[in-house]
Amino acid sequence: MKLLLALSVFVATCAGNAIPPVPKDNSHYVEGVSRYIWMPDGVGNLHLVDLEEPADKNFLESRNGNRNQYWLFTRQNRNNRQVLVNGNANSVRNSFYRGNRPTKVIAHGWGGSGNVNWIPQMVSAFLDRTDVNVIVLDWSSTAGGSYPSAVRAVPDVGRHLANFLRFVFNTAGGNWNNVHLVGHSLGAHVMGNAGRAAPSRPVRVTGLDPAGPLWRGNSNALNRNSATYVESIHTDGGALGIMDPISHADFYPNGGRNRQPGCSDSSCSHERAQPLFSSTIRNNHLNGRRCSNLDQASKNQCTGSTFKMGNSDLNKRGLHRQLVFASKKTMKLLAVVSLFVAVCADSTIPVVPGDNSHYVEGVSRYIWMPDGDGNPHLVDLHTPIPVDFLLTRKGKNNKYFLYTRENRNDYQVLVKGDVNSIRNSNYREDRPTKVITHGWMSNGKTKWVKQLKDAFLDDADVNVIVLDWSSAAISLYTLAVHAVPDVGVHLARLLDFVFDTAGGNWDNVHLVGHSLGAHVMGNAGRAASSRPMRISGLDPAGPQWGGNAKALNRSSATYVESIHTDGGVLGIFDPISHADFYPNGGRSFQPGCFTNFCSHSRSQSLFTSTLRSNHLQGRLCADLDEARRNECTGPLFPMVCADSTIPVVPGDNSHYVEGVSRYIWMPDGDGNPHLVDLHTPVPIDFLLARKGKNNKYWLYTRQNRNDYQELVIGDVNSILNSNYREDKPTKVITHGWMHNGKTELMKQLKEAFLDDADVNVIVLDWSSTARNFYTLAVRAVPDVGVHLAQFLDFVFDTAGGNWDNVHLVGHSLGAHVMGNAGRAASSLPRRVTGLDPAGPQWGGNAKALNRSSATYVESIHTDGGVLGIFDPISHADFYPNGGRSFQPGCFTNSCSHSRAVSLFASSLRSNHLQGRLCADLKEARKNKCTGSQFVMGTSQLSKRG
Incomplete structure (x- = not known):
């Protein structure tokens, strides 16, 4: 016999008879009242957390602060961490740690680790700004437990961090007056405990949306006693983050609550504190206005004097008579940061969009841009270029990874000037060569690059070379833009070297790049000793590229095509190629997307799907306006191949009917959508091997x-x-x-x-x-x-x-x-x-x-x-x-x-x-x-x- 059950999160019950209210999202959450809350882990996956679940004592005994790991990054080892071990003097002395540098310490929150995406971004921001020691605290062995257990573990994790830093200073020099602790969510409270446990007060603690659930009134929470100067940035107050002012300066961007601009849920708003703070490290551009009270802050209606958020000014204090503080010696600052009225160091107030809806190329100063994992960063397009830094971040740092059917999953590194790296590889001159590259804040190991690499190898026996130019791409956007031509020139020289060493020719080369990577490929094509056969630009980057002579254009290859999916914002909208495709009008929002970031990356999956199945065609447009309105009626042109029919391809899955529909959007392991053709024939020989x-x-x-x-x-x-x-x-x-x-x-x-x-x-x-x-x-x-x-x-x-x-x-x-x-x-x-x-x-x-x-x-x-x-x-x-x-x-x-x-x-x-x-x-x-x-x-x- 059959059992059908409807499970409603509103009527979920425990083993007892009572039915506690379980919110289906966090809109009904009330700190200290609600039992259930949806919480994200370090990569944004949601978990239903029972706040009344008892802490696991056995887990706490085995997973405490002595499991902490400490990873050092400096300008001498920006990308390769050095592990520092408490009690091991050699681990400190043999590292690049220097006692005369300021020390920055960063910690993640619940369910995260030291490898979560926002931490490397913040490490880079600190190192780009000044010569410092950056130590990442990885407490994932404890943070990976149940939320109540992790909360209970926070004080011990913080104490162990304080003991570790004392050991480092005693071993190799340094002092607490030169220490800045930064933590997100639960990590903010970890840093608060570390500061209070230190033998001397650290100069600064920054709490990035300090965790709210189970922390209101908790004596172990971050507070003003944790450092000489404590600041907090509240972006999901009252839900995943705490809303109460707990610091010397509390900033409430856009009212400090969900939903932050461009966010549709608490998880996104909770994480927004990370890129906001990182952006202030690179550029002193976000101000808040002083508030009379918390109600003003929550309503985004503060009119007081301005105070910089996140910069080096540690004197941001002010009297607020309606608030009672633990210490009368410390005056309190409430500041509301509105992204629509953020100000720079000068006296003018540039327009900073809360999202990208108001962005105009060549006019707007600020834009939200995604990194390789889709995390948003606020970019100031007026940021000056540090010339000395540009000189060290050029194409000479490019890396080239070769994949073939003989080594699909394990790349071989090709090195310009090293003949053996070519001859000892699986490169073959009689095969076509495909070259793929990424965009800003990304690298050659991002998921879409791997997917495209696999699609090329599934489709034909080819050489696939992945260009990783992350040493230049992971930096200020304006700097990365300036680096693009040199990166492309070095790619052209590498390919010339490969062909001279092991054979091959440009007439058999296809270059594919996304975003800034499209312009890299354009420069490579123009610098090549002979014109490459083909370049595909996947939503070529727009900001700072309109009218730029270094952009991808028709002179870059015998045949140049571009797929525009976020034209006019993150991508360029003007036709720049022999064939320019504008799926769904070429702008945001693409089907199934709610952000520019999603639309910008949609070109990747569309192009990849054309390699696997010959199914996407466009109609010739009379002009760009027709393309924008998606009303072209001219003859058919395939996006990649040729086909005589136009199958019905749903923009999203709203029309999908099992057994009837041919196409469906499906996610991979990271949630990235792929257009799947359910009529694709199965290659039997491939099936036998897999x-x-x-x-x-x-x-x-x-x-x-x-x-x-x-x-x-x-x-x-x-x-x-x-x-x-x-x-x-x-x-x-x-x-x-x-x-x-x-x-x-x-x-x-x-x-x-x-x-x-x-x-x-x-x-x-x-x-x-x-x-x-x-x-x-x-x-x-x-x-x-x-x-x-x-x-x-x-x-x-x-x-x-x-x-x-x-x-x-x-x-x-x-x-x-x-x-x-x-x-x-x-x-x-x-x-x-x-x-x-x-x-x-x-x-x-x-x-x-x-x-x-x-x-x-x-x-x-x-x-x-x-x-x-x-x-x-x-x-x-x-x-x-x-x-x-x-x-x-x-x-x-x-x-x-x-x-x-x-x-x-x-x-x-x-x-x-x-x-x-x-x-x-x-x-x-x-x-x-x-x-x-x-x-x-x-x-x-x-x-x-």
């Missing part, structure tokens, strides 16, 4: 939570020498299409399982197959599952264990992998959990997850009918919030599709989510079920009805 035999299996236990042990089928020693134990339950988790075993979703599940019980967690990584055509990945699913079953049988035969103690968990396509594994096993596994099992091409598919896959099968549907399957396929099917898009806090199918993972992970940590029995699927869809209650995701395996 099957389950390429699976990888990684074991995690409480003895090795962070460092996996690889288990290999047929290798007895890999099992016997591991931490696998037969008397522990075994949990196996896997990913979906275009993902891998190291995505944050996999990490969330692994950590939740290990926090909950002492188990074996095995991660199945089938990325060698999953990172291909969707249709190919679908066809490969059964074989991947069969190999997983054979692997587990081998483990049990080698070291003990049985299928009755096995729980298989898979997301999206991974759910169907687990279904096939269960049916292929020598004995039926105890349980399979499908997290929004993939929908496209799975309706009526006999290889899909079904009730015969385990003794107990459950599915959590969160994007049913689009990316996920909607039909009930399990013993128990849960439909949170109706089981469809958009889930609370989501604005895309991708977000809704991944929501199943965070819901299931939260159910492992706390028994709090229940659904009501539904009479039929229609009731579930409408979220109107009234039957008996069943808990979602717990160990109860008798949920049937």
Whole structure:
């Protein structure tokens, strides 16, 4: 018999009888009253946090400040950290740390690490500004626990940081009067505790939207006693951040609350403090006006004197009579920073857009720009160029990575002037050569570059060279613009050297660049010894490029094409090529996008999709106005190839119908959308080479939570020498299409399982197959599952264990992998959990997850009918919030599709989510079920009805 359950986040229940209110987003959150809140981890993935969950004492005993890691960056090692160890004098003396330099210390928040994207950006900002020691505190081993546990750990983490800095100063010099501590969210409170624990007061602490939940009235919070000067920047006050003034100077940009300009949720607003502060390091341009009271600040109506935010002025204080302070000696400053009235050091007030809606090329001074991961940065286009810095950041620092079908995943470094680096590589002169490069604040290892590289190699046997010019690109935007011509010239010289050394010619070269990278390729083409055959500009950068003689143009190659997707803002809108394509009018917002950043990057996925399938065409336009209005009626021209028909390609997934629609937008492991053609034929020879035999299996236990042990089928020693134990339950988790075993979703599940019980967690990584055509990945699913079953049988035969103690968990396509594994096993596994099992091409598919896959099968549907399957396929099917898009806090199918993972992970940590029995699927869809209650995701395996 079948169980349908509608899970509403508004009626989620705990094990008891009461039904606590659980907000579907954070709009109803009240500090000290609400029990549940949605919180982002270090990469922005949302987690439902139960603030009444008790702290894990065992976790706190094993995960305290002595697990802190300290990474040093200086101008001598900007990109390669040096690890400093408390108590190890040589680690300090042998490093580039210098006692006569100022020391900056940066810390992340909950669920983050020292590698989260905003930290390297801030490191670069500090080092660009002045010669300093920058120490990154990585406390991820503790920050990765439950939120209440991490809160409890904060004081100890801070004390250990203070002890570490005292050791460094005693070993190699330095003093607290030259120390600046910067922390985001929970990291702000870490820095507050470090400051109070220090033997001498640090000169400055900056709190970037200090965490709010569980911190109001908490004596361990950041406060004015933490440093000589304490400042806080509040951007999501009253929700993820604290709203109360807690510092000598508290800044409230745009009122200090959600939603910040360009943001649609608390997570984005909470993170906005990071780029705002980083921008003040590079340029003294943001002012706030003094407020009479907090109400003025929250309403963005302050009219007092101006004070700089984030600069080196540490005397920002002022009396506010209606506030009572802990110390009467310290006067209090409330300042509201409005991005629409931000001022520079001079007396004028330039217009700074809160988003990019008012941007006009050549007129506007400020613009929000994304880095390679989509994080926004406020850019001042009037920033002067530091000439000495430009001289050190030129094309001579370019790096060149070669990929071929012989080394798809492991690049070979090509070096200009080093003949052996060419001759000993897999470069072949008889192959076409494709060169790819990135844009501003990015590098050659960004996801889209890898995707495009894979698409080229899937399409043909070619040399793919990735140009990494990050040493110049990760800097001030104006500096990067000035560096572009030299970067392009050096690329041309490298290719000439390659051809002279190992053969090849420019008539067989295709250069592809995104944003600033498009102009790099334009300069390379014009500097080449012979004209390259083709250049593709993917939304060529717009700011400072209108009328710029160094921009990509038609003289750069025999054939130049550009794909414009954010024209007039981040991208240039004017036609600059032999063929200029304007998908959906060539401007923001592209289908499925809500920001310029998304539209700007859309050109990447559109171009990549044309390599895999010949399906996108444009009509010739009479003029640019026709293109802008998307009303061209001329003859057809393919974006890349030729086709005689125009298939219906949805701008988003709103019109998708399973079994009918040909195209669908699908996310990869980082949420980037890809246009998928469900009619793409499967290359059988490729399928034969990409099957389950390429699976990888990684074991995690409480003895090795962070460092996996690889288990290999047929290798007895890999099992016997591991931490696998037969008397522990075994949990196996896997990913979906275009993902891998190291995505944050996999990490969330692994950590939740290990926090909950002492188990074996095995991660199945089938990325060698999953990172291909969707249709190919679908066809490969059964074989991947069969190999997983054979692997587990081998483990049990080698070291003990049985299928009755096995729980298989898979997301999206991974759910169907687990279904096939269960049916292929020598004995039926105890349980399979499908997290929004993939929908496209799975309706009526006999290889899909079904009730015969385990003794107990459950599915959590969160994007049913689009990316996920909607039909009930399990013993128990849960439909949170109706089981469809958009889930609370989501604005895309991708977000809704991944929501199943965070819901299931939260159910492992706390028994709090229940659904009501539904009479039929229609009731579930409408979220109107009234039957008996069943808990979602717990160990109860008798949920049937």
